[in-house]
Amino acid sequence: MLKKIECIVQPFKLKEIKEGFREIAIDGMTITDVSGCGKQKGHLKNIKSDKSINFLPKVKIEIVTEEERVEDIIDVIQRLARTGHIGAGKIFVLPVEDVIRVRTRERGRSAIE
Amino acid sequence: MAFNLWHNALELLDNVAKKINLNEVAHKRLSKCVRELTVSVPIRLDNGSFEVFTGYRVQHNTHRGPSKGGIRFHPDVTLDEVKALAMLMTWKCAVVGIPYGGAKGGVICDPAKMSIGEIERLTRRYTSEIIMVIGPERDIPAPDMNTNPQIMAWIMDTYSMDKGYVVPGVVTGKPISVGGSQGREEATGRGVTYTTLNTLKHFNMDIENTSIVIQGYGNVGGATAELLYKEGCKIIGVGDVYGSIYNPQGLDITKLSKHLAKTGTVTKYKDADSIENKDLLELKCDVLIPAALEGQIREDNAEKIKAKIIIEAANGPITNEADSILKQKDIYIVPDILANAGGVAVSYFEWVQGLQSYFWSKREVNLKLRDIMTKAFYDVLAISEKENVDMRMAAYMLAVGRVAEAIKIRGLYP
Numbered sequence: 001m002l003k004k005i006e007c008i009v010q011p012f013k014l015k016e017i018k019e020g021f022r023e024i025a026i027d028g029m030t031i032t033d034v035s036g037c038g039k040q041k042g043h044l045k046n047i048k049s050d051k052s053i054n055f056l057p058k059v060k061i062e063i064v065t066e067e068e069r070v071e072d073i074i075d076v077i078q079r080l081a082r083t084g085h086i087g088a089g090k091i092f093v094l095p096v097e098d099v100i101r102v103r104t105r106e107r108g109r110s111a112i113e
Numbered sequence: 114m115a116f117n118l119w120h121n122a123l124e125l126l127d128n129v130a131k132k133i134n135l136n137e138v139a140h141k142r143l144s145k146c147v148r149e150l151t152v153s154v155p156i157r158l159d160n161g162s163f164e165v166f167t168g169y170r171v172q173h174n175t176h177r178g179p180s181k182g183g184i185r186f187h188p189d190v191t192l193d194e195v196k197a198l199a200m201l202m203t204w205k206c207a208v209v210g211i212p213y214g215g216a217k218g219g220v221i222c223d224p225a226k227m228s229i230g231e232i233e234r235l236t237r238r239y240t241s242e243i244i245m246v247i248g249p250e251r252d253i254p255a256p257d258m259n260t261n262p263q264i265m266a267w268i269m270d271t272y273s274m275d276k277g278y279v280v281p282g283v284v285t286g287k288p289i290s291v292g293g294s295q296g297r298e299e300a301t302g303r304g305v306t307y308t309t310l311n312t313l314k315h316f317n318m319d320i321e322n323t324s325i326v327i328q329g330y331g332n333v334g335g336a337t338a339e340l341l342y343k344e345g346c347k348i349i350g351v352g353d354v355y356g357s358i359y360n361p362q363g364l365d366i367t368k369l370s371k372h373l374a375k376t377g378t379v380t381k382y383k384d385a386d387s388i389e390n391k392d393l394l395e396l397k398c399d400v401l402i403p404a405a406l407e408g409q410i411r412e413d414n415a416e417k418i419k420a421k422i423i424i425e426a427a428n429g430p431i432t433n434e435a436d437s438i439l440k441q442k443d444i445y446i447v448p449d450i451l452a453n454a455g456g457v458a459v460s461y462f463e464w465v466q467g468l469q470s471y472f473w474s475k476r477e478v479n480l481k482l483r484d485i486m487t488k489a490f491y492d493v494l495a496i497s498e499k500e501n502v503d504m505r506m507a508a509y510m511l512a513v514g515r516v517a518e519a520i521k522i523r524g525l526y527p
Contacts, residue, residue, distance in 0.1 A: 001474060067476055 001067040002096040002108070005074070008034065009081040009089040011059045020076040028112060030062040040086055056087065064096055064112055119193035122200045129509045132502070139517040146196050148172040152242035154220060156234040166235060168220040170243040172252055173199035176519040179250055180216035181206060181457065183257025190219035201450065204512035209454040209489040211461040216252050218243065224259045236264050240271040247272070249282030249468060255460050256286040266291050282467035285460035294463035295475035300482060302336025304455015305426040307486040309341060309400060312422055312447055315494065324398045326350040326420065329405030330379050333426050333453070335370070337404060342366035350396050351379055357393035358385035395419060403430035410435045418444065425449040440503060448505040450512065451493055458485045
């Protein structure tokens with residue numbers, strides 16, 4: 001079963017996380033600069049009365065992997081993306097129906113290995 | 114204590130009935146078990162002589178689905194005890210919303226004094242004696258005190274031989290090689306872990322600053338310790354039958370589990386102080402998780418409990434008298450029928466997988482278990498807050514209400 005891990009993290013944590021992935025032999029990923037907001041609507045403190053929405057810059061990392069590796073990858077992100085403050089990020093796990101490697105036409109597991 | 118368990122169960126039902134205005138029909142029907150079977154189980158012993166054992170299988174209720182419940186082998190088994198435990202299973206299945214009624218079985222015997230061969234013959238003959246009331250669509254046994262995956266495999270094999278084809282769905286808690294489920298072994302501990310995390314979230318407690326004490330380090334306590342440790346909790350004390358250990362800075366559970374695998378006990382672990390088992394329960398901590406035997410927190414030690422929250426991983430670890438004392442001390446108790454229902458939930462998954470002959474990955478099992486446990490926690494919490502009752506009463510109100518609803522909708526035959 002293939003899964004996609006999509007995580008949103010603080011940009012300054014990217015380098016460490018990339019290192020962490022290398023240590024557990026994850027080599028394929030897609031990185032995108034994104035901006036968005038969460039429960040605090042982009043404010044750095046917990047201000048419930050302010051109704052304005054503010055977008056903060058973040059980095060999105062996407063990895064497609066075998067189901068058995070999902071927990072290891074989550075562990076790395078959880079450990080290295082932590083800042084101790086709000087806005088450290090989120091991790092999403094999604095099902096992936098299929099993967100095709102264009103060059104070789106390989107499908108499924110062999111397309112990501 | 115065993116002789117009045119059934120009366121306690123009835124008393125509890127009466128109390129809940131008053132709270133939810135249970136209609137008379139449902140109350141009367143739930144005060145009786147739908148079927149109580151007593152069987153004699155003759156087997157040949159290794160020394161050539163033979164013995165006749167007594168066994169029971171009781172189905173308390175089947176309004177929400179086929180009945181489900183463990184089989185125990187123990188010298189103190191009585192019909193009243195089996196009836197009370199069958200009723201408890203009805204409530205447990207209803208609280209977590211899985212489509213089962215409640216049952217329980219037992220054989221009066223002392224497996225510690227029996228050979229493996231004798232236990233196998235006892236299991237097979239007992240299965241054969243209750244075969245007319247069990248089955249994947251009738252009543253599905255599972256492991257309980259002194260019964261294990263191997264014994265479940267013998268039940269499955271005996272039933273299958275009788276039918277003439279393989280029926281994996283007749284029993285749960287089987288080894289994986291004959292249709293068991295991934296994640297079944299640690300399921301109760303995993304369910305306790307989810308319940309603990311949900312409770313901490315409810316109180317806005319920071320996981321890393323939460324100190325936890327776990328009594329019992331077997332299938333349930335050990336798995337709970339490992340999983341909570343992985344989540345970042347500080348486990349400051351644990352104990353098994355041989356003794357207890359304490360480290361206010363938090364135990365390294367990974368190292369402790371290695372020590373246990375080597376020595377067979379958590380005692381004599383070097384990075385902790387040894388303490389008496391009775392002192393373990395009285396340690397100052399945020400969360401106490403009794404995961405050993407019933408009746409551990411009693412009238413005589415309840416006053417000394419210093420935990421803020423108790424998660425009942427074992428069945429009935431707090432006596433009724435102790436429960437009132439703890440309530441006065443404002444200790445928040447998450448009851449057994451909610452907290453330790455992870456076992457029966459994954460049993461349900463095993464049964465579903467067996468029926469469809471299609472097996473799930475461990476991740477899939479764990480995610481589904483988390484959904485069930487979390488939903489059940491918030492269902493009970495909602496009743497507790499709305500009706501202003503403790504979590505135990507709320508869980509029973511939810512459970513009895515669900516069964517009563519099924520009784521009302523199905524009506525009376527003929």
